[in-house]
Amino acid sequence: MNLFKSSRTAGFKSIICFALLLVLLGVSRYLPLDYPQLFNFTPVLAIFLISGSYIKGPLGWFTPVLSVIITDFTLSQNYGQNLFEPFMLATLLSYLLIFMLGRFMGSHRNLLSVATQGIIAALGFHLITCLFAWWANPAYAKSITGIFQAIFLGEPGYAPAYLFLRNSLLSTVLFATALSIAAKYYLSLKPSSTAHEIKPGIASPSS
Numbered sequence: 607m608n609l610f611k612s613s614r615t616a617g618f619k620s621i622i623c624f625a626l627l628l629v630l631l632g633v634s635r636y637l638p639l640d641y642p643q644l645f646n647f648t649p650v651l652a653i654f655l656i657s658g659s660y661i662k663g664p665l666g667w668f669t670p671v672l673s674v675i676i677t678d679f680t681l682s683q684n685y686g687q688n689l690f691e692p693f694m695l696a697t698l699l700s701y702l703l704i705f706m707l708g709r710f711m712g713s714h715r716n717l718l719s720v721a722t723q724g725i726i727a728a729l730g731f732h733l734i735t736c737l738f739a740w741w742a743n744p745a746y747a748k749s750i751t752g753i754f755q756a757i758f759l760g761e762p763g764y765a766p767a768y769l770f771l772r773n774s775l776l777s778t779v780l781f782a783t784a785l786s787i788a789a790k791y792y793l794s795l796k797p798s799s800t801a802h803e804i805k806p807g808i809a810s811p812s813s
Contacts, residue, residue: 658708
């Protein structure tokens with residue numbers, strides 16, 4: 607009985623350690639404030655993707671919320687945006703969709719699959735936010751040309767949209783791959799005898 611309890615405790619601790627790692631990565635979102643060339647080079651999308659994939663239960667959603675959305679309260683002030691402005695709400699919707707993509711992806715994927723899902727997440731986020739900006743921002747012509755400008759060039763006077771897309775693709779694939787390796791390591795710390803209770807995506811055997 608004590609062995610069983612210690613096994614569950616070890617597995618729970620490994621999940622907590624991985625969750626704390628994700629929270630710390632969320633804090634790294636402040637880097638672009640000092641280095642503008644790193645705009646969108648953050649682990650944000652990877653955090654939502656991997657949290658949805660590996661961390662089950664309430665902790666799966668609480669982790670990215672804590673590491674990303676709460677930091678938005680400060681970051682939105684630095685960037686002159688309100689967290690509850692329509693564009694920010696569209697961003698949060700994108701986060702939710704990426705989290706659900708992680709749920710769909712599951713934890714039993716090779717690194718190529720993880721990288722592919724990271725590319726899908728980054729492209730989806732970019733398209734959703736840019737199309738919303740095109741629809742809501744009067745600076746963009748409501749035409750095919752305006753859509754092209756929103757997706758690839760961005761609003762005049764700001765960093766080009768393709769820079770955001772490039773950094774988003776690179777960072778999401780990089781962080782998603784690294785976090786996937788870290789997650790598999792932390793989850794491997796538990797004994798195999800209780801694997802069915804802790805491993806994401808594996809149901810308890812029927813009696």
